[in-house]
Amino acid sequence: MKRSFFGFIKPKLTYEPITDSQPEPVYIQAPQKIRFLLDTPEASDGVPALSVGDQVKMGQRIRADADGGDYALASKAGKVTEIAPFIGMMQAKQTAVTVAVDAEASQTADDEFKEKSQNPSLDVARQFLQALPGKPDFSPFFNSDRLIKAIVILGLDRDLLSTTNQFFVKTGIESIKTGIDILRKITGIHNVMLAVPESLVQVAGASGAGVKTVDSEYPAAHPQLIVRHVMADEIKGGGDAGNADVAFFSAEAVSAMGAAFNTGQLPMNKLVTLISKSGNKRLVCATIGTPLKDILNRFNETIQDGDRIVFGGPMTGVAVYTTEHPIQPDTDTIMIQDRSQIPERQDVACINCGECVRVCPVNIPVNILVRLLAADQYEEAVSQAELDACIECGLCDYVCEARIPIFQYITLAKTTLERMKAEESNA
Amino acid sequence: MPEPIKLTVSHAPFWHNGSQVFFKNYHILLATLLAVIPGLLKYGAPALSVVTLSIASAMIWELIMNYLTRRPISIGDGNAALLGMLFAMMLPATTPWWVVVVGTFFTIVVGKEIYGGLGGNPFHPAVLATAILMLSWGSYFDFNEALVNYQFDFNPVYPLALAKSFGTGAVEGFNSLDLLLGRQVGGIGTSCMLGLIIGGGYLMLRGYIRWEIAVSFMVGMFVTAFCFHQANPEVYASGSFHLLTGYSLFGAFYLATEDSSSPVNFIPMLIYGALGGFLAVLIRNIGTHIDGVVFAILVINIVNPIIDKIRPKTLRKVANYA
Numbered sequence: 001m002k003r004s005f006f007g008f009i010k011p012k013l014t015y016e017p018i019t020d021s022q023p024e025p026v027y028i029q030a031p032q033k034i035r036f037l038l039d040t041p042e043a044s045d046g047v048p049a050l051s052v053g054d055q056v057k058m059g060q061r062i063r064a065d066a067d068g069g070d071y072a073l074a075s076k077a078g079k080v081t082e083i084a085p086f087i088g089m090m091q092a093k094q095t096a097v098t099v100a101v102d103a104e105a106s107q108t109a110d111d112e113f114k115e116k117s118q119n120p121s122l123d124v125a126r127q128f129l130q131a132l133p134g135k136p137d138f139s140p141f142f143n144s145d146r147l148i149k150a151i152v153i154l155g156l157d158r159d160l161l162s163t164t165n166q167f168f169v170k171t172g173i174e175s176i177k178t179g180i181d182i183l184r185k186i187t188g189i190h191n192v193m194l195a196v197p198e199s200l201v202q203v204a205g206a207s208g209a210g211v212k213t214v215d216s217e218y219p220a221a222h223p224q225l226i227v228r229h230v231m232a233d234e235i236k237g238g239g240d241a242g243n244a245d246v247a248f249f250s251a252e253a254v255s256a257m258g259a260a261f262n263t264g265q266l267p268m269n270k271l272v273t274l275i276s277k278s279g280n281k282r283l284v285c286a287t288i289g290t291p292l293k294d295i296l297n298r299f300n301e302t303i304q305d306g307d308r309i310v311f312g313g314p315m316t317g318v319a320v321y322t323t324e325h326p327i328q329p330d331t332d333t334i335m336i337q338d339r340s341q342i343p344e345r346q347d348v349a350c351i352n353c354g355e356c357v358r359v360c361p362v363n364i365p366v367n368i369l370v371r372l373l374a375a376d377q378y379e380e381a382v383s384q385a386e387l388d389a390c391i392e393c394g395l396c397d398y399v400c401e402a403r404i405p406i407f408q409y410i411t412l413a414k415t416t417l418e419r420m421k422a423e424e425s426n427a
Numbered sequence: 428m429p430e431p432i433k434l435t436v437s438h439a440p441f442w443h444n445g446s447q448v449f450f451k452n453y454h455i456l457l458a459t460l461l462a463v464i465p466g467l468l469k470y471g472a473p474a475l476s477v478v479t480l481s482i483a484s485a486m487i488w489e490l491i492m493n494y495l496t497r498r499p500i501s502i503g504d505g506n507a508a509l510l511g512m513l514f515a516m517m518l519p520a521t522t523p524w525w526v527v528v529v530g531t532f533f534t535i536v537v538g539k540e541i542y543g544g545l546g547g548n549p550f551h552p553a554v555l556a557t558a559i560l561m562l563s564w565g566s567y568f569d570f571n572e573a574l575v576n577y578q579f580d581f582n583p584v585y586p587l588a589l590a591k592s593f594g595t596g597a598v599e600g601f602n603s604l605d606l607l608l609g610r611q612v613g614g615i616g617t618s619c620m621l622g623l624i625i626g627g628g629y630l631m632l633r634g635y636i637r638w639e640i641a642v643s644f645m646v647g648m649f650v651t652a653f654c655f656h657q658a659n660p661e662v663y664a665s666g667s668f669h670l671l672t673g674y675s676l677f678g679a680f681y682l683a684t685e686d687s688s689s690p691v692n693f694i695p696m697l698i699y700g701a702l703g704g705f706l707a708v709l710i711r712n713i714g715t716h717i718d719g720v721v722f723a724i725l726v727i728n729i730v731n732p733i734i735d736k737i738r739p740k741t742l743r744k745v746a747n748y749a
């Protein structure tokens with residue numbers, strides 16, 4: 001984690017390999033209260049999809065806006081007790097829906113998916129499965145600008161320390177195989193690849209998909225880099241590159257998808273790698289929507305003022321501000337940092353040491369970029385410093401000697417530009 | 428309901444490799460001691476007073492500028508002290524106090540603070556100050572004159588001045604070992620070449636200075652001097668002589684490698700360093716100045732932004748993946 005003694009050696013951050021001694025995941029008891037975060041703000045036209053006091057069934061889709069948009073799947077049946085606006089990363093407008101869970105005996109399931117699952121199709125998948133554990137994203141298949149030529153299943157974890165997806169490859173290759181067969185059937189794409197770290201190549205062979213080995217050095221598992229290094233032939237083959245593209249699914253999503261279509265039941269348990277203050281790693285299996293504090297109580301983790309809780313890994317995660325924060329479909333990792341472990345940040349000018357430039361996996365001139373961003377010149381940052389090529393791995397920030405929050409500058413610039421663009425197209 | 432816990436919230440990444448500006452400056456400062464201490468032993472108390480005055484006045488100038496520009500107090504990061512040290516290292520031991528204070532004024536105020544402080548300076552601040560002083564009060568940089576009252580057990584003539592005026596024949600008395608061990612006159616911290624090499628080597632190994640620049644500077648210098656020497660061995664001294672005299676190694680390790688005024692990409696670093704070495708020998712051999720290192724580094728500082736445009740192609744995204 002620290003800088004190497006010999007400065008000319010680049011810092012090497014390696015992904016956590018799953019070990020043979022990996023203990024079984026710990027199951028967290030069904031929570032009393034579940035909560036879902038939806039990416040859409042509450043209905044502006046006054047037609048909410050749900051209101052407080054409504055009864056939801058297990059597996060029912062929960063929306064903030066009756067017209068559509070992002071949905072969550074109720075992981076337990078219960079009664080809606082609260083619908084409130086929620087401010088996410090970079091002031092994203094979200095909605096938080098809280099459900100008081102019914103007693104185990106009176107749990108009722110929603111049958112809508114069960115009927116439709118008889119005829120698996122992409123439409124059904126998009127309507128019901130986007131909020132499965134692992135958060136499968138079917139939108140690339142509905143984007144007419146892009147021609148999906150291959151599907152890559154990530155049998156590895158995007159961020160450091162996490163072993164969530166590797167666990168699925170290691171222990172559940174059969175269910176991944178089922179998922180792959182269904183994916184092939186509903187998308188008609190036969191070129192499916194399973195990307196795994198070196199240690200899992202043997203196991204991955206049983207999936208029936210092509211196996212690609214991905215380097216253990218961060219950020220090799222980033223989809224952009226996998227496309228570039230591992231899939232170069234697949235997407236360029238045939239000469240009609242242009243809009244040729246790849247769709248990505250996590251191993252967890254694929255196995256959940258397989259289970260969903262096979263049984264007609266929607267899997268609702270999310271596997272999470274929990275990293276305690278002392279660095280202990282545990283796999284935890286919890287119902288989606290479980291508040292974080294239920295998990296912390298289970299392991300007697302004490303949290304004090306000034307500590308930091310990160311959803312996602314150490315490089316790309318998101319720090320949350322309350323222990324009420326729920327487990328979401330894409331929460332692969334939860335990291336808890338003691339306040340003494342939090343590195344100090346500064347806001348000084350770039351000293352031009354060039355560490356960031358040499359560490360950047362896509363060769364962005366970060367030293368130029370950070371000057372433009374600090375001066376709020378976002379459009380110039382795109383035209384002169386390749387802001388749009390950034391894959392958001394966080395390495396520049398990690399090595400910054402002046403301790404500038406470079407990654408935060410980048411995120412802020414990107415969201416600002418996106419919002420400007422959205423406003424222009426609305427106007 | 429109990430008071431909710433106040434968690435720390437910040438943007439990713441949540442780890443840092445631990446490096447800091449402070450560490451870098453203090454490491455460089457410590458490495459310079461390897462060359463400064465032999466200088467202090469050789470020149471005695473006057474040298475010590477120059478070094479301490481230079482460091483102290485540099486820090487005071489920085490503090491004054493911090494107050495004037497209403498910016499956070501930055502003398503704690505060690506950069507002002509380091510610049511004061513580097514400036515003092517280039518001076519003869521008998522430099523009058525007011526030259527030191529004026530020099531650190533140019534170093535800190537004109538060389539660094541008016542550009543916005545650390546990281547904003549287009550030139551190495553100490554090089555800029557030295558160049559200004561050399562052009563304004565050149566006689567204080569005449570090592571023969573400045574050190575005339577010292578008794579040395581070696582040839583007390585500044586080797587570069589001798590080579591410039593009388594050709595290679597006059598410097599045959601200097602052997603490389605003596606030069607390496609600092610048995611020559613020169614700046615307080617620039618004449619003990621062994622100290623510079625050990626200090627510079629340590630810094631390169633630890634990554635506090637970029638080895639690409641230092642190495643290419645020395646190679647550029649050696650190759651250019653070697654070509655001159657081959658063309659006319661009687662007039663132009665050999666490559667090793669040039670490397671081991673004047674500000675050569677000091678320039679390679681401590682001046683050319685300054686972060687803000689040097690390139691960050693690999694190929695530009697090599698061009699930058701080699702160009703510096705080449706120009707330094709060119710100025711020494713056919714220019715009017717005795718030592719060209721200071722001016723050569725000013726020139727490469729100017730071209731740095733242009734050379735640094737040579738960079739590897741950015742890998743564009745194929746599409747956006749969440």
